[in-house]
Amino acid sequence: MQWIESMVRDLDKDMMINPSERGGRRSTRRGISIKGWLNNYLLRHVQTFFYTLGQLSSRPFSTFMTTAVIGIALSLPAGLNLLLKNGQEVLQGWNSATQISLFLTQKINSKEAQGLASKLRKMPEIASVEYISKESALAEFSQHSGFGEALDALEHNPLPAVLLITPKNNQEQPGKIAALVERLGKRSEVDIAQLDMEWVERLFALMAIGERGVLILSGLLAIAVLLVVGNTIRLAIQNRRDEIVITKLIGATDSFIRRPFLYTGFWYGLLGGLIALLLLELSLTLLAEPVRDVAALYHSSFQLQGVDLQTLVILLGLGSFLGYFGSWIAVGRHLREIEPC
Amino acid sequence: MIRFTEVSKRYSNGHEALSRISLHLPVGDMAFLTGHSGAGKSTLMKLVALIERPTNGQVVINGQNLSKVKRGGIPHFRRNMGIIFQDHRLLFDRTVFDNVALPLIIAGHGRKEIGRLVRAALDKVGLLSKEKVYPITLSGGEQQRVGIARAVIHKPSLLLADEPTGNLDPDLSREIMHLFEEFNRVGVTVLIASHDLDLIRELEKPIIKLEQGYLAHHGAIDAVDRVNG
Numbered sequence: 001m002q003w004i005e006s007m008v009r010d011l012d013k014d015m016m017i018n019p020s021e022r023g024g025r026r027s028t029r030r031g032i033s034i035k036g037w038l039n040n041y042l043l044r045h046v047q048t049f050f051y052t053l054g055q056l057s058s059r060p061f062s063t064f065m066t067t068a069v070i071g072i073a074l075s076l077p078a079g080l081n082l083l084l085k086n087g088q089e090v091l092q093g094w095n096s097a098t099q100i101s102l103f104l105t106q107k108i109n110s111k112e113a114q115g116l117a118s119k120l121r122k123m124p125e126i127a128s129v130e131y132i133s134k135e136s137a138l139a140e141f142s143q144h145s146g147f148g149e150a151l152d153a154l155e156h157n158p159l160p161a162v163l164l165i166t167p168k169n170n171q172e173q174p175g176k177i178a179a180l181v182e183r184l185g186k187r188s189e190v191d192i193a194q195l196d197m198e199w200v201e202r203l204f205a206l207m208a209i210g211e212r213g214v215l216i217l218s219g220l221l222a223i224a225v226l227l228v229v230g231n232t233i234r235l236a237i238q239n240r241r242d243e244i245v246i247t248k249l250i251g252a253t254d255s256f257i258r259r260p261f262l263y264t265g266f267w268y269g270l271l272g273g274l275i276a277l278l279l280l281e282l283s284l285t286l287l288a289e290p291v292r293d294v295a296a297l298y299h300s301s302f303q304l305q306g307v308d309l310q311t312l313v314i315l316l317g318l319g320s321f322l323g324y325f326g327s328w329i330a331v332g333r334h335l336r337e338i339e340p341c
Numbered sequence: 342m343i344r345f346t347e348v349s350k351r352y353s354n355g356h357e358a359l360s361r362i363s364l365h366l367p368v369g370d371m372a373f374l375t376g377h378s379g380a381g382k383s384t385l386m387k388l389v390a391l392i393e394r395p396t397n398g399q400v401v402i403n404g405q406n407l408s409k410v411k412r413g414g415i416p417h418f419r420r421n422m423g424i425i426f427q428d429h430r431l432l433f434d435r436t437v438f439d440n441v442a443l444p445l446i447i448a449g450h451g452r453k454e455i456g457r458l459v460r461a462a463l464d465k466v467g468l469l470s471k472e473k474v475y476p477i478t479l480s481g482g483e484q485q486r487v488g489i490a491r492a493v494i495h496k497p498s499l500l501l502a503d504e505p506t507g508n509l510d511p512d513l514s515r516e517i518m519h520l521f522e523e524f525n526r527v528g529v530t531v532l533i534a535s536h537d538l539d540l541i542r543e544l545e546k547p548i549i550k551l552e553q554g555y556l557a558h559h560g561a562i563d564a565v566d567r568v569n570g
Contacts, residue, residue, distance in 0.1 A: 242432075245430075
Protein backbone atom coordinates (compact mmCIF):
# COMPACT_ATOMS: atom_id res chain seq x y z
CA MET A 1 0.00 0.00 0.00
CA GLN A 2 3.04 2.21 0.00
CA TRP A 3 2.37 3.43 -3.51
CA ILE A 4 -1.02 4.74 -2.50
CA GLU A 5 0.41 6.81 0.27
CA SER A 6 3.19 8.24 -1.85
CA MET A 7 0.75 9.01 -4.61
CA VAL A 8 -1.53 10.88 -2.28
CA ARG A 9 1.36 12.76 -0.78
CA ASP A 10 2.47 13.87 -4.20
CA LEU A 11 -0.88 15.13 -5.32
CA ASP A 12 -0.06 18.73 -4.80
CA LYS A 13 -1.88 21.41 -2.95
CA ASP A 14 -3.87 22.17 -6.10
CA MET A 15 -6.44 19.71 -4.84
CA MET A 16 -7.25 21.80 -1.84
CA ILE A 17 -7.81 24.96 -3.75
CA ASN A 18 -11.43 25.47 -4.57
CA PRO A 19 -12.49 25.15 -8.20
CA SER A 20 -13.03 28.82 -9.02
CA GLU A 21 -9.57 29.74 -7.78
CA ARG A 22 -8.09 26.90 -9.72
CA GLY A 23 -9.71 28.12 -12.89
CA GLY A 24 -8.34 31.59 -12.28
CA ARG A 25 -4.85 30.33 -11.69
CA ARG A 26 -4.92 28.16 -14.73
CA SER A 27 -5.96 30.98 -17.00
CA THR A 28 -3.16 33.24 -15.83
CA ARG A 29 -0.74 30.43 -16.34
CA ARG A 30 -1.98 30.10 -19.88
CA GLY A 31 -1.86 33.85 -20.35
CA ILE A 32 1.80 33.96 -19.44
CA SER A 33 2.85 31.29 -21.86
CA ILE A 34 0.79 31.81 -24.98
CA LYS A 35 3.96 31.01 -26.86
CA GLY A 36 4.32 27.73 -25.02
CA TRP A 37 0.70 26.92 -25.68
CA LEU A 38 1.13 27.70 -29.37
CA ASN A 39 4.24 25.53 -29.46
CA ASN A 40 2.29 22.69 -27.92
CA TYR A 41 -0.50 23.22 -30.42
CA LEU A 42 1.85 23.09 -33.38
CA LEU A 43 3.70 20.18 -31.84
CA ARG A 44 0.41 18.32 -31.53
CA HIS A 45 -0.31 18.89 -35.21
CA VAL A 46 3.15 17.71 -36.19
CA GLN A 47 2.73 14.67 -33.95
CA THR A 48 -0.65 13.82 -35.48
CA PHE A 49 0.84 14.42 -38.91
CA PHE A 50 3.47 11.73 -38.40
CA TYR A 51 1.38 9.53 -36.14
CA THR A 52 -1.22 9.08 -38.89
CA LEU A 53 1.51 8.39 -41.43
CA GLY A 54 2.92 5.76 -39.08
CA GLN A 55 -0.52 4.21 -38.70
CA LEU A 56 -0.94 4.02 -42.47
CA SER A 57 2.48 2.43 -42.92
CA SER A 58 1.65 -0.17 -40.28
CA ARG A 59 -1.14 -1.41 -42.58
CA PRO A 60 0.67 -1.22 -45.92
CA PHE A 61 -1.69 -3.45 -47.89
CA SER A 62 -4.97 -1.72 -47.08
CA THR A 63 -3.27 1.65 -47.41
CA PHE A 64 -2.00 0.65 -50.83
CA MET A 65 -5.46 -0.52 -51.94
CA THR A 66 -7.08 2.77 -51.03
CA THR A 67 -4.32 4.96 -52.39
CA ALA A 68 -4.12 2.92 -55.60
CA VAL A 69 -7.82 3.51 -56.27
CA ILE A 70 -7.30 7.21 -55.68
CA GLY A 71 -4.17 7.14 -57.82
CA ILE A 72 -5.95 5.56 -60.77
CA ALA A 73 -8.87 7.94 -60.43
CA LEU A 74 -6.50 10.91 -60.43
CA SER A 75 -4.26 9.60 -63.19
CA LEU A 76 -7.10 9.26 -65.72
CA PRO A 77 -8.02 12.94 -66.06
CA ALA A 78 -4.39 14.01 -65.59
CA GLY A 79 -3.27 11.62 -68.31
CA LEU A 80 -5.99 12.70 -70.73
CA ASN A 81 -5.13 16.31 -70.04
CA LEU A 82 -1.52 15.56 -70.80
CA LEU A 83 -2.43 13.89 -74.09
CA LEU A 84 -4.59 16.87 -74.96
CA LYS A 85 -1.71 19.21 -74.27
CA ASN A 86 0.51 17.13 -76.51
CA GLY A 87 -2.17 17.18 -79.18
CA GLN A 88 -2.33 20.95 -79.00
CA GLU A 89 1.42 21.04 -79.30
CA VAL A 90 1.23 19.03 -82.50
CA LEU A 91 -1.59 21.17 -83.82
CA GLN A 92 0.35 24.30 -82.99
CA GLY A 93 3.20 22.96 -85.09
CA TRP A 94 0.91 22.38 -88.04
CA ASN A 95 -0.80 25.67 -87.60
CA SER A 96 2.41 27.65 -87.75
CA ALA A 97 3.42 25.65 -90.79
CA THR A 98 0.27 26.74 -92.57
CA GLN A 99 1.05 28.54 -95.75
CA ILE A 100 -1.07 30.89 -97.77
CA SER A 101 -0.90 30.49 -101.53
CA LEU A 102 -1.40 33.67 -103.52
CA PHE A 103 -2.15 32.85 -107.14
CA LEU A 104 -1.32 35.96 -109.09
CA THR A 105 -3.24 37.12 -112.11
CA GLN A 106 -1.83 36.29 -115.56
CA LYS A 107 -1.14 39.97 -116.28
CA ILE A 108 1.53 40.16 -113.62
CA ASN A 109 5.03 39.65 -114.97
CA SER A 110 7.86 38.23 -112.97
CA LYS A 111 9.32 41.61 -112.04
CA GLU A 112 6.03 42.88 -110.67
CA ALA A 113 5.55 39.65 -108.82
CA GLN A 114 8.95 39.97 -107.11
CA GLY A 115 8.16 43.55 -106.21
CA LEU A 116 4.95 42.42 -104.57
CA ALA A 117 6.85 39.70 -102.76
CA SER A 118 9.31 42.14 -101.24
CA LYS A 119 6.43 44.45 -100.29
CA LEU A 120 4.63 41.66 -98.51
CA ARG A 121 7.80 40.61 -96.67
CA LYS A 122 7.63 43.89 -94.81
CA MET A 123 4.17 43.15 -93.37
CA PRO A 124 4.33 42.37 -89.66
CA GLU A 125 2.02 39.33 -89.85
CA ILE A 126 4.14 37.64 -92.48
CA ALA A 127 7.21 35.60 -91.70
CA SER A 128 8.42 34.78 -95.17
CA VAL A 129 7.39 34.96 -98.80
CA GLU A 130 8.55 32.55 -101.46
CA TYR A 131 8.16 33.39 -105.09
CA ILE A 132 7.42 30.59 -107.50
CA SER A 133 7.53 31.75 -111.09
CA LYS A 134 5.19 30.43 -113.76
CA GLU A 135 8.05 28.45 -115.23
CA SER A 136 9.18 26.75 -112.09
CA ALA A 137 5.57 26.03 -111.17
CA LEU A 138 5.15 24.29 -114.49
CA ALA A 139 8.38 22.38 -114.08
CA GLU A 140 7.40 21.25 -110.62
CA PHE A 141 3.91 20.31 -111.71
CA SER A 142 5.04 18.27 -114.70
CA GLN A 143 7.59 16.52 -112.56
CA HIS A 144 5.20 15.54 -109.78
CA SER A 145 1.86 15.16 -111.47
CA GLY A 146 2.71 12.78 -114.25
CA PHE A 147 0.95 15.06 -116.75
CA GLY A 148 4.30 16.17 -118.17
CA GLU A 149 3.61 15.12 -121.74
CA ALA A 150 0.12 16.56 -121.79
CA LEU A 151 1.48 19.85 -120.56
CA ASP A 152 4.10 19.88 -123.25
CA ALA A 153 1.28 19.84 -125.76
CA LEU A 154 -0.09 23.14 -124.52
CA GLU A 155 0.88 26.36 -126.24
CA HIS A 156 0.89 28.60 -123.16
CA ASN A 157 1.87 27.92 -119.68
CA PRO A 158 -1.51 27.82 -117.97
CA LEU A 159 -0.12 28.05 -114.48
CA PRO A 160 -0.07 31.33 -112.58
CA ALA A 161 2.85 32.66 -110.63
CA VAL A 162 2.48 31.88 -106.95
CA LEU A 163 3.60 33.60 -103.77
CA LEU A 164 3.86 31.16 -100.88
CA ILE A 165 3.34 33.11 -97.69
CA THR A 166 4.17 31.81 -94.25
CA PRO A 167 2.36 33.76 -91.54
CA LYS A 168 4.15 34.61 -88.35
CA ASN A 169 4.09 31.95 -85.62
CA ASN A 170 2.13 33.95 -83.12
CA GLN A 171 -1.09 33.58 -85.06
CA GLU A 172 -2.69 31.36 -82.51
CA GLN A 173 -6.29 31.78 -83.49
CA PRO A 174 -7.19 30.56 -86.93
CA GLY A 175 -9.39 33.66 -87.26
CA LYS A 176 -6.40 35.95 -87.58
CA ILE A 177 -4.94 33.98 -90.41
CA ALA A 178 -8.30 33.98 -92.15
CA ALA A 179 -8.40 37.77 -91.93
CA LEU A 180 -4.94 37.99 -93.42
CA VAL A 181 -5.97 35.74 -96.28
CA GLU A 182 -9.00 37.89 -96.97
CA ARG A 183 -6.92 41.06 -96.99
CA LEU A 184 -4.39 39.58 -99.39
CA GLY A 185 -7.12 38.27 -101.66
CA LYS A 186 -8.45 41.79 -102.22
CA ARG A 187 -5.23 43.02 -103.77
CA SER A 188 -5.49 43.66 -107.48
CA GLU A 189 -2.42 41.60 -108.32
CA VAL A 190 -3.91 38.55 -106.64
CA ASP A 191 -6.27 36.27 -108.43
CA ILE A 192 -6.97 33.82 -105.63
CA ALA A 193 -5.70 33.74 -102.06
CA GLN A 194 -6.09 30.28 -100.69
CA LEU A 195 -5.64 28.64 -97.35
CA ASP A 196 -6.96 25.28 -96.38
CA MET A 197 -8.15 26.51 -93.01
CA GLU A 198 -11.17 24.35 -92.48
CA TRP A 199 -9.37 21.33 -91.14
CA VAL A 200 -7.47 23.48 -88.67
CA GLU A 201 -10.73 24.96 -87.43
CA ARG A 202 -12.35 21.58 -87.16
CA LEU A 203 -9.40 20.23 -85.25
CA PHE A 204 -9.57 23.15 -82.85
CA ALA A 205 -13.29 22.51 -82.35
CA LEU A 206 -12.62 18.83 -81.65
CA MET A 207 -9.90 19.84 -79.25
CA ALA A 208 -12.38 22.05 -77.41
CA ILE A 209 -14.75 19.10 -77.09
CA GLY A 210 -11.86 17.03 -75.76
CA GLU A 211 -11.01 19.72 -73.23
CA ARG A 212 -14.58 19.91 -72.06
CA GLY A 213 -14.72 16.13 -71.85
CA VAL A 214 -11.61 16.00 -69.71
CA LEU A 215 -13.11 18.66 -67.47
CA ILE A 216 -16.31 16.65 -66.98
CA LEU A 217 -14.33 13.47 -66.39
CA SER A 218 -12.12 15.28 -63.88
CA GLY A 219 -15.17 16.46 -62.00
CA LEU A 220 -16.65 12.98 -61.84
CA LEU A 221 -13.41 11.36 -60.78
CA ALA A 222 -12.85 14.05 -58.15
CA ILE A 223 -16.22 13.06 -56.70
CA ALA A 224 -15.11 9.42 -56.88
CA VAL A 225 -11.99 10.26 -54.88
CA LEU A 226 -14.10 12.08 -52.30
CA LEU A 227 -16.33 9.03 -51.99
CA VAL A 228 -13.43 6.59 -51.73
CA VAL A 229 -11.73 8.62 -49.02
CA GLY A 230 -15.02 9.33 -47.30
CA ASN A 231 -15.91 5.67 -47.18
CA THR A 232 -12.47 4.61 -45.97
CA ILE A 233 -12.59 7.20 -43.22
CA ARG A 234 -16.14 6.17 -42.32
CA LEU A 235 -14.90 2.61 -41.78
CA ALA A 236 -11.93 3.90 -39.79
CA ILE A 237 -14.29 5.86 -37.57
CA GLN A 238 -16.42 2.77 -37.00
CA ASN A 239 -13.33 0.73 -36.16
CA ARG A 240 -12.29 3.35 -33.64
CA ARG A 241 -15.70 3.77 -32.12
CA ASP A 242 -14.57 2.65 -28.66
CA GLU A 243 -11.55 4.90 -28.76
CA ILE A 244 -13.69 7.87 -29.76
CA VAL A 245 -16.12 7.20 -26.91
CA ILE A 246 -13.30 6.90 -24.39
CA THR A 247 -11.54 10.05 -25.50
CA LYS A 248 -14.85 11.93 -25.45
CA LEU A 249 -15.38 10.79 -21.86
CA ILE A 250 -11.94 12.05 -20.94
CA GLY A 251 -12.80 15.46 -22.35
CA ALA A 252 -11.58 15.40 -25.92
CA THR A 253 -13.06 18.08 -28.14
CA ASP A 254 -14.48 17.27 -31.55
CA SER A 255 -11.53 18.93 -33.24
CA PHE A 256 -9.12 16.78 -31.25
CA ILE A 257 -10.91 13.62 -32.36
CA ARG A 258 -11.31 14.87 -35.91
CA ARG A 259 -7.65 15.74 -36.38
CA PRO A 260 -6.12 12.28 -36.97
CA PHE A 261 -8.89 11.38 -39.41
CA LEU A 262 -8.35 14.58 -41.37
CA TYR A 263 -4.63 13.96 -41.56
CA THR A 264 -5.27 10.36 -42.61
CA GLY A 265 -7.46 11.66 -45.43
CA PHE A 266 -4.73 14.09 -46.40
CA TRP A 267 -2.18 11.27 -46.55
CA TYR A 268 -4.49 9.10 -48.64
CA GLY A 269 -4.91 11.95 -51.11
CA LEU A 270 -1.22 12.81 -51.24
CA LEU A 271 -0.14 9.18 -51.64
CA GLY A 272 -2.87 8.74 -54.26
CA GLY A 273 -1.43 11.73 -56.11
CA LEU A 274 2.05 10.19 -55.99
CA ILE A 275 0.72 6.91 -57.36
CA ALA A 276 -1.07 8.82 -60.11
CA LEU A 277 2.24 10.50 -60.93
CA LEU A 278 3.99 7.15 -61.15
CA LEU A 279 1.23 5.75 -63.37
CA LEU A 280 1.50 8.76 -65.67
CA GLU A 281 5.27 8.50 -65.97
CA LEU A 282 4.98 4.78 -66.63
CA SER A 283 2.35 5.29 -69.34
CA LEU A 284 4.39 8.05 -70.96
CA THR A 285 7.45 5.82 -71.03
CA LEU A 286 5.42 3.07 -72.68
CA LEU A 287 3.96 5.51 -75.23
CA ALA A 288 7.20 7.35 -76.03
CA GLU A 289 8.57 4.84 -78.52
CA PRO A 290 5.47 4.33 -80.71
CA VAL A 291 4.94 8.09 -80.74
CA ARG A 292 8.52 8.60 -81.86
CA ASP A 293 7.95 6.09 -84.66
CA VAL A 294 4.83 7.87 -85.85
CA ALA A 295 6.57 11.23 -85.65
CA ALA A 296 9.43 9.83 -87.70
CA LEU A 297 6.95 8.79 -90.40
CA TYR A 298 5.77 12.41 -90.58
CA HIS A 299 9.37 13.65 -90.64
CA SER A 300 8.74 15.34 -87.37
CA SER A 301 10.97 15.42 -84.34
CA PHE A 302 7.95 15.57 -82.07
CA GLN A 303 8.38 14.05 -78.63
CA LEU A 304 5.76 13.35 -75.97
CA GLN A 305 5.86 15.97 -73.28
CA GLY A 306 6.25 14.49 -69.83
CA VAL A 307 4.64 15.59 -66.58
CA ASP A 308 5.52 19.24 -66.12
CA LEU A 309 5.83 21.07 -62.82
CA GLN A 310 2.33 22.54 -63.12
CA THR A 311 0.73 19.12 -63.54
CA LEU A 312 2.79 17.77 -60.67
CA VAL A 313 1.75 20.54 -58.31
CA ILE A 314 -1.89 20.33 -59.34
CA LEU A 315 -1.95 16.54 -59.02
CA LEU A 316 -0.41 16.44 -55.55
CA GLY A 317 -2.23 19.54 -54.34
CA LEU A 318 -5.61 18.46 -55.63
CA GLY A 319 -5.05 14.91 -54.39
CA SER A 320 -4.28 15.95 -50.84
CA PHE A 321 -7.09 18.51 -50.87
CA LEU A 322 -9.63 15.92 -52.05
CA GLY A 323 -8.38 13.47 -49.43
CA TYR A 324 -8.68 16.05 -46.68
CA PHE A 325 -12.06 17.27 -47.88
CA GLY A 326 -13.48 13.75 -48.29
CA SER A 327 -12.37 12.91 -44.78
CA TRP A 328 -13.83 16.17 -43.49
CA ILE A 329 -17.22 15.30 -44.92
CA ALA A 330 -17.16 11.77 -43.49
CA VAL A 331 -15.97 12.90 -40.08
CA GLY A 332 -18.58 15.65 -39.93
CA ARG A 333 -21.30 13.16 -40.74
CA HIS A 334 -20.29 10.30 -38.49
CA LEU A 335 -18.52 11.77 -35.50
CA ARG A 336 -21.62 13.30 -34.03
CA GLU A 337 -23.36 9.96 -34.08
CA ILE A 338 -20.81 8.51 -31.70
CA GLU A 339 -21.51 9.62 -28.17
CA PRO A 340 -20.80 7.82 -24.93
CA CYS A 341 -23.79 5.94 -23.57
CA MET B 342 -19.99 19.66 -5.55
CA ILE B 343 -22.94 17.62 -6.79
CA ARG B 344 -26.46 18.96 -6.32
CA PHE B 345 -29.58 17.35 -7.78
CA THR B 346 -32.88 19.20 -7.51
CA GLU B 347 -36.05 17.30 -8.36
CA VAL B 348 -34.26 15.45 -11.13
CA SER B 349 -36.14 12.97 -13.28
CA LYS B 350 -34.89 11.08 -16.27
CA ARG B 351 -37.24 9.36 -18.66
CA TYR B 352 -35.72 7.56 -21.65
CA SER B 353 -37.26 7.75 -25.08
CA ASN B 354 -38.70 4.25 -24.65
CA GLY B 355 -40.81 5.60 -21.79
CA HIS B 356 -38.83 4.00 -18.99
CA GLU B 357 -38.40 6.38 -16.08
CA ALA B 358 -34.95 5.65 -14.71
CA LEU B 359 -34.86 8.42 -12.08
CA SER B 360 -37.82 10.06 -10.34
CA ARG B 361 -37.62 13.40 -8.54
CA ILE B 362 -34.17 12.89 -7.08
CA SER B 363 -32.87 15.65 -4.81
CA LEU B 364 -29.52 15.23 -3.17
CA HIS B 365 -26.38 17.14 -2.31
CA LEU B 366 -22.81 15.91 -2.10
CA PRO B 367 -20.63 18.69 -0.65
CA VAL B 368 -17.13 19.49 -1.90
CA GLY B 369 -14.58 17.09 -0.46
CA ASP B 370 -17.11 14.41 0.40
CA MET B 371 -17.02 10.80 -0.54
CA ALA B 372 -20.15 8.70 -1.01
CA PHE B 373 -21.21 5.36 -2.37
CA LEU B 374 -24.08 5.04 -4.77
CA THR B 375 -25.84 1.74 -4.21
CA GLY B 376 -28.94 -0.11 -5.27
CA HIS B 377 -29.93 -3.13 -7.30
CA SER B 378 -29.18 -3.17 -10.98
CA GLY B 379 -31.87 -1.15 -12.72
CA ALA B 380 -32.31 1.11 -9.70
CA GLY B 381 -30.87 4.07 -11.62
CA LYS B 382 -27.23 4.13 -10.50
CA SER B 383 -25.83 4.29 -14.00
CA THR B 384 -28.32 6.92 -15.07
CA LEU B 385 -27.37 9.11 -12.12
CA MET B 386 -23.68 8.77 -12.98
CA LYS B 387 -24.44 9.59 -16.61
CA LEU B 388 -26.27 12.75 -15.59
CA VAL B 389 -23.26 13.86 -13.55
CA ALA B 390 -20.86 13.20 -16.44
CA LEU B 391 -23.24 14.87 -18.92
CA ILE B 392 -23.56 11.67 -20.91
CA GLU B 393 -27.31 12.05 -20.49
CA ARG B 394 -29.44 15.09 -19.75
CA PRO B 395 -32.28 15.11 -17.25
CA THR B 396 -35.87 15.23 -18.46
CA ASN B 397 -36.81 17.40 -15.50
CA GLY B 398 -35.04 19.13 -12.66
CA GLN B 399 -31.65 20.67 -12.29
CA VAL B 400 -28.17 19.23 -11.91
CA VAL B 401 -25.43 21.52 -10.60
CA ILE B 402 -21.87 20.25 -10.58
CA ASN B 403 -19.05 22.32 -9.20
CA GLY B 404 -21.31 25.38 -9.18
CA GLN B 405 -22.12 24.88 -12.83
CA ASN B 406 -25.73 24.38 -13.90
CA LEU B 407 -25.48 21.58 -16.43
CA SER B 408 -28.50 22.74 -18.42
CA LYS B 409 -26.34 25.76 -19.36
CA VAL B 410 -23.50 23.60 -20.67
CA LYS B 411 -23.89 23.36 -24.42
CA ARG B 412 -22.60 20.50 -26.55
CA GLY B 413 -19.36 22.33 -27.31
CA GLY B 414 -18.74 22.93 -23.62
CA ILE B 415 -19.02 19.29 -22.60
CA PRO B 416 -15.36 18.35 -23.24
CA HIS B 417 -14.10 21.18 -21.05
CA PHE B 418 -16.66 20.32 -18.39
CA ARG B 419 -15.48 16.69 -18.34
CA ARG B 420 -11.85 17.71 -17.94
CA ASN B 421 -12.69 18.71 -14.41
CA MET B 422 -13.57 15.16 -13.48
CA GLY B 423 -11.97 11.76 -13.60
CA ILE B 424 -14.10 8.79 -14.58
CA ILE B 425 -13.27 5.19 -13.76
CA PHE B 426 -15.14 2.37 -15.44
CA GLN B 427 -15.87 -1.18 -14.45
CA ASP B 428 -14.48 -2.40 -17.77
CA HIS B 429 -11.47 -0.03 -17.50
CA ARG B 430 -11.99 1.25 -21.05
CA LEU B 431 -8.32 1.37 -21.92
CA LEU B 432 -7.09 1.80 -25.48
CA PHE B 433 -5.62 -1.57 -26.34
CA ASP B 434 -3.63 -0.40 -29.33
CA ARG B 435 -1.61 1.98 -27.18
CA THR B 436 0.92 1.45 -24.46
CA VAL B 437 0.18 1.95 -20.78
CA PHE B 438 2.13 5.20 -20.95
CA ASP B 439 0.02 6.53 -23.83
CA ASN B 440 -3.19 5.51 -22.11
CA VAL B 441 -2.33 7.38 -18.94
CA ALA B 442 -1.03 10.37 -20.91
CA LEU B 443 -4.29 10.76 -22.84
CA PRO B 444 -6.02 13.33 -20.57
CA LEU B 445 -2.90 15.49 -20.60
CA ILE B 446 -2.53 15.23 -24.37
CA ILE B 447 -6.18 16.18 -24.78
CA ALA B 448 -5.77 19.14 -22.44
CA GLY B 449 -2.71 20.27 -24.41
CA HIS B 450 0.15 19.83 -21.98
CA GLY B 451 3.76 19.91 -23.11
CA ARG B 452 5.68 16.77 -23.87
CA LYS B 453 8.15 17.07 -21.00
CA GLU B 454 5.42 17.75 -18.50
CA ILE B 455 3.43 14.78 -19.78
CA GLY B 456 6.39 12.45 -19.46
CA ARG B 457 7.09 13.61 -15.92
CA LEU B 458 3.47 13.37 -14.72
CA VAL B 459 2.79 10.03 -16.39
CA ARG B 460 5.92 8.42 -14.95
CA ALA B 461 5.10 9.83 -11.54
CA ALA B 462 1.54 8.47 -11.71
CA LEU B 463 2.66 5.08 -12.98
CA ASP B 464 5.32 4.92 -10.32
CA LYS B 465 2.67 5.60 -7.73
CA VAL B 466 0.31 2.90 -8.94
CA GLY B 467 3.28 0.54 -9.05
CA LEU B 468 3.27 0.11 -12.78
CA LEU B 469 6.28 2.14 -13.86
CA SER B 470 8.00 -0.98 -15.14
CA LYS B 471 4.98 -1.57 -17.42
CA GLU B 472 4.91 1.83 -19.11
CA LYS B 473 5.90 0.38 -22.48
CA VAL B 474 3.65 -2.67 -22.45
CA TYR B 475 0.19 -2.91 -23.92
CA PRO B 476 -2.75 -3.14 -21.50
CA ILE B 477 -3.85 -6.52 -22.86
CA THR B 478 -0.87 -8.16 -21.15
CA LEU B 479 -1.89 -6.81 -17.73
CA SER B 480 -4.07 -8.49 -15.12
CA GLY B 481 -7.54 -7.11 -14.28
CA GLY B 482 -6.28 -5.34 -11.18
CA GLU B 483 -3.36 -3.82 -13.06
CA GLN B 484 -5.65 -2.63 -15.83
CA GLN B 485 -7.90 -0.99 -13.28
CA ARG B 486 -4.87 0.75 -11.76
CA VAL B 487 -3.96 2.07 -15.20
CA GLY B 488 -7.53 3.32 -15.47
CA ILE B 489 -7.21 5.05 -12.12
CA ALA B 490 -3.89 6.62 -13.03
CA ARG B 491 -5.55 7.96 -16.17
CA ALA B 492 -8.53 9.29 -14.21
CA VAL B 493 -6.44 11.24 -11.70
CA ILE B 494 -3.43 12.38 -13.70
CA HIS B 495 -4.99 15.73 -14.57
CA LYS B 496 -5.89 16.30 -10.91
CA PRO B 497 -9.65 16.48 -11.23
CA SER B 498 -11.79 17.91 -8.46
CA LEU B 499 -14.38 15.14 -8.86
CA LEU B 500 -13.82 11.42 -9.24
CA LEU B 501 -16.61 9.22 -10.56
CA ALA B 502 -16.22 5.46 -10.40
CA ASP B 503 -18.79 3.11 -11.87
CA GLU B 504 -18.49 -0.34 -10.23
CA PRO B 505 -14.70 0.01 -10.08
CA THR B 506 -14.26 -3.27 -8.24
CA GLY B 507 -16.90 -5.23 -10.11
CA ASN B 508 -14.48 -7.71 -11.60
CA LEU B 509 -11.85 -7.82 -8.89
CA ASP B 510 -11.28 -10.21 -6.00
CA PRO B 511 -11.92 -8.89 -2.47
CA ASP B 512 -8.30 -8.04 -1.65
CA LEU B 513 -7.80 -6.08 -4.86
CA SER B 514 -11.17 -4.41 -4.37
CA ARG B 515 -10.17 -3.28 -0.91
CA GLU B 516 -6.90 -1.91 -2.22
CA ILE B 517 -8.68 0.07 -4.92
CA MET B 518 -11.32 1.42 -2.53
CA HIS B 519 -8.66 2.56 -0.09
CA LEU B 520 -6.99 4.36 -2.94
CA PHE B 521 -10.18 6.31 -3.55
CA GLU B 522 -10.37 7.07 0.14
CA GLU B 523 -6.88 8.49 0.02
CA PHE B 524 -7.78 10.72 -2.88
CA ASN B 525 -10.76 11.91 -0.94
CA ARG B 526 -8.47 12.74 1.99
CA VAL B 527 -6.61 15.32 -0.15
CA GLY B 528 -9.84 17.04 -1.09
CA VAL B 529 -11.14 15.24 -4.15
CA THR B 530 -14.89 14.69 -4.13
CA VAL B 531 -15.53 11.01 -4.84
CA LEU B 532 -18.71 9.25 -5.93
CA ILE B 533 -18.53 5.50 -6.35
CA ALA B 534 -21.31 3.33 -7.69
CA SER B 535 -20.98 -0.07 -6.07
CA HIS B 536 -23.04 -2.83 -4.51
CA ASP B 537 -20.19 -4.33 -2.54
CA LEU B 538 -21.92 -3.66 0.77
CA ASP B 539 -19.30 -5.39 2.91
CA LEU B 540 -16.58 -3.16 1.63
CA ILE B 541 -18.76 -0.06 1.91
CA ARG B 542 -19.50 -0.88 5.53
CA GLU B 543 -15.77 -1.18 6.16
CA LEU B 544 -15.07 2.29 4.81
CA GLU B 545 -17.78 3.99 6.87
CA LYS B 546 -18.77 6.48 4.18
CA PRO B 547 -22.26 7.79 3.55
CA ILE B 548 -24.32 5.99 0.95
CA ILE B 549 -26.88 7.13 -1.58
CA LYS B 550 -29.31 4.29 -2.08
CA LEU B 551 -31.61 4.17 -5.08
CA GLU B 552 -34.64 1.94 -5.44
CA GLN B 553 -36.48 1.79 -8.75
CA GLY B 554 -35.46 5.32 -9.60
CA TYR B 555 -36.31 6.86 -6.24
CA LEU B 556 -33.90 8.02 -3.59
CA ALA B 557 -34.37 5.48 -0.81
CA HIS B 558 -31.69 6.62 1.57
CA HIS B 559 -28.93 9.17 1.84
CA GLY B 560 -26.71 8.94 4.90
CA ALA B 561 -24.75 6.48 7.00
CA ILE B 562 -24.97 2.84 6.03
CA ASP B 563 -25.98 1.66 9.55
CA ALA B 564 -29.33 3.36 9.04
CA VAL B 565 -30.00 1.13 6.05
CA ASP B 566 -28.96 -1.88 8.03
CA ARG B 567 -31.36 -0.91 10.76
CA VAL B 568 -34.18 -0.47 8.28
CA ASN B 569 -33.40 -3.76 6.62
CA GLY B 570 -33.27 -5.30 10.08
